[in-house]
Amino acid sequence: MSKKINQLMFIIFSVVLFAFTLPLIGQKLNATSDPLLAPSDWAFEASSVALNDAIVQKYPTLDNGDGFVTKEAASKFTGELDLSLQGINGTIYGIENFINLTTLNLSMNHFTGEIPANIDALSKLKFLYLYSNELSGEIPSSIGNLSELELLDLIVNNLSGEIPDSIVQLSNVQYLSLGANHLTGEIPFDIGKLTQLETLVLSNNKLSGEIPTSIGELSKLKYLYLEKNQLSGKIPDTIGNLLNISYLFLHDNQFSETIPSSIGDLNNLKILFLYNNKLTGEIPNSIGQLGKMEYLYLNNNQLTGEVPESIVSLNNLYYLRLDVNQFTSIKEHTYNYITSRYSYIIKDQRYTVNYSIAHPVNQNYTFDALPAYEQFPNYGITYTYTLKLPDGTTKTVVPTISNGKITILGSDLSQAGTYSLQAYGRGGDLDLVYYVTNFLIDDSVSLEELNYISAIADGSSHKVTSTKIIITLSKAIEGLAKEDLVLSDTNIEITNLKPLGNGVYELFITGDWVEGTSVDVSFVISPSARTLANVIITPNVRTTTLHKASQQTTEGQKPSLPITGEATVEFIIAGLAIVISGIVFVKTSRYFKRN
Incomplete structure (x- = not known):
């Protein structure tokens, strides 16, 4: 209970502080100096005269006597330059002349324009606060040269373009916040090089693509905010390597596929927000290993199956949302656990x-x-x-x-x-x-079997004149007529169709065709589909079973149905018999001639 009271007091304090500072943020400090009167070695530009005036007002030792800061004075200034919450407008061009700064705080003002391209002149800078302004343009690639930088906060501006690849050169950075801008493109592939990083804020942008697998190399990361972007694909398994992480915000993206089971390795995780994505599959059982979990929001996805029983092991869970998913099973003791939480929503499955x-x-x-x-x-x-x-x-x-x-x-x-x-x-x-x-x-009719039974051939011309075929359908069709069976050869016709019961029919086809050739017999099941089968006519070969044709065969296809092995053997035997008969006939003739 004391923990909840502390959280409530923190919220109240934050609201009061915001209410107190809001009027100050809204005020704008207008320039009073005339840029035309500035000395030739003035540190700033005409568009940044308001910044000059604010510096002179707060740091009078930098005034050269006429209200302006010279480049020499700027270069000799060391330590911290803090002009946060001063209502300053204009640009920050010229700030790069303060080459010995270790801390620069220009946050919560009304600065416009771009971050100077030569910002890397501040080579000793460790802390750079430019958040809550109206800065625009791209983040200069030169920012990656600030090798001493430990904190970079550019959140809440109008910055656009892609995150420069050079950002991964900030090997000492512990806090990197680029959120609430208009950044596009992908998260740098080798973001994992920032091995000292403890907080990464890229939320509220237009970033796309997948989370790089190198994210798992950020072993010191405690807070990861990637929410409200257009990130997609699978959440990488390497996310399970972030063993120190406490807050993981991935909500309001387009992540798909399953939640990686490796997420159960995040023993220090307190807040997991995955809501408003396209995640599928079941919640991994490993979710029950997150013993420090306090907030678990998985709502508005496409999660299916059973809510895992392991969830009852989350003894510190206060807030749970599983609503707007596709769950089809919640066992009773799991349901009782869920409904005993401080706050829960599980509706709309x-x-x-x-x-x-x-x-x-x-x-x-x-x-x-x-x-x-x-x-x-x-x-x-x-x-x-x-x-x-x-x-x-x-x-x-x-x-x-x-x-x-x-x-x-x-x-x-x-x-x-x-x-x-x-x-x-x-x-x-x-x-x-x-x-x-x-x-x-599916109540349609299909051709189950087609058997060639017998053929009558004209011995003198080696042509078939008639043959009997037995067809078996998946069910009997009342009133089936011979007109329902179509032969591809118009010289051949069906002379008789006789039902034998249980979907079995006997039919005769007649016509003249050379033995060994084939005739296509098709039975119309529906206007859009036919079952086709080839009937190979071979005189004197009986009970040859032909292969059943696929029901999905399209009109015009002719499946190849060769003579079966039984028929081939009979042909060989018949041939041998003819040869032997010939030999016997020749020898017998010679015998009678001698005698």
Whole structure:
């Protein structure tokens, strides 16, 4: 309780301090000196005369006697130059003449223009505060030459362009804040070179791309703020190497894929904000290892599956948000833990699952039920089930749910096509949840088997005149006529079609074609699909089973269906018989001639 009181007192103090300083920030200090009267070795430019006046007012020893600061005086000034919260406007051109400064604080003013390109002239600078101004343009690459710099704060300006690659040369920097600007491009690939970094603030920009894997090399990092950018891709596994991190703010980006399980290695993490992204998959069980966690916000993502039971190990967790996701399971003791937190939101879970089955209509249909169907009524949820039929109409249904299965009565499934079972759940802390199960009942007809039975050939011309074929369909079709079967060769026709029962049909085709050639037989299942099969006609070869053609074969394709091994063996035997018969005939003739 004392901890919460301390937090509250800190917030009150911050608000009071802000209210006190706000009027000061709003005031602007206008220049009084005339730049035309400045000496030739004046340290500043006409656009920065207000800065000159502010320095002379606060540091009168820098006044050369006529209200101006000379370059020589600026170069001899050492230590700290602090002009924060003075309401100064204009530019800061000329500040680079203070070459012996170790601290420069121009924060919370109204400075405009760009950061001087030769800012690296301040080679002894350790602390540079330029935050809360109106500076614009790009961050100069020369800033990477400030090798002594330990703190760089440029937050809340109008800076644009990319973060210069030279920034990674600041090998001593411990605090780097570039947030609340208009920076674009990617985070420097080798950001991991800043091995002394403890705080990195890049939030509220327009940064894109992925977090570099080198981020894991920032072993001293305690505070990482990357929120409110356009960062995308997977959160790198190397994030788990930040063993000293306390605050991790990645919210309001476009991160996708799963939360890395390595996040469970961050034993010092107190605040984890991942909300407003596109994260998928399940929360890793390793989340339960974050024993110091106080704030966990995972809301507004696409997280699925079960809220892990390991979450109950977070004994210091005060604030938890899991709302607007796709969770389908929360076990009872996990739910009880969640609802015992100081603040929690778990409502608005939505998920869609798809099934497909070849199934006759008007029969009961059973599939796996989402755990939420049986769990959530125990937490105050009441479901209403609506079934959307293939023709677009809807009806209220009462499915049977038991032992992880859900059954819809066949009386509600009278049409072939796609159904949508929509479950609306209202009530309790989870209000609302919305789950959709789409399933396809495919009642179309397919060609299951095609058997070539026999052929009648004209022995003199080696042409086939008639053949019998047996086809087996996935179901019987009442009123099927020979006109429903189409032959590609117009010289061949179907003379008879006879149903044999259970989807089996006998048909005869006649015509003249050379033995060994093929005839395409196609059965029209729907206007957009056909089942095609090649029938190889070979006289005197019986009961040759042809391969079933794919149901997805498009019109015009001709699957190759060779003669089976059985037929080949019969051909070989027949050939050998003819050869042997010839040999016997020749020897017999010679015998009779001798005698």
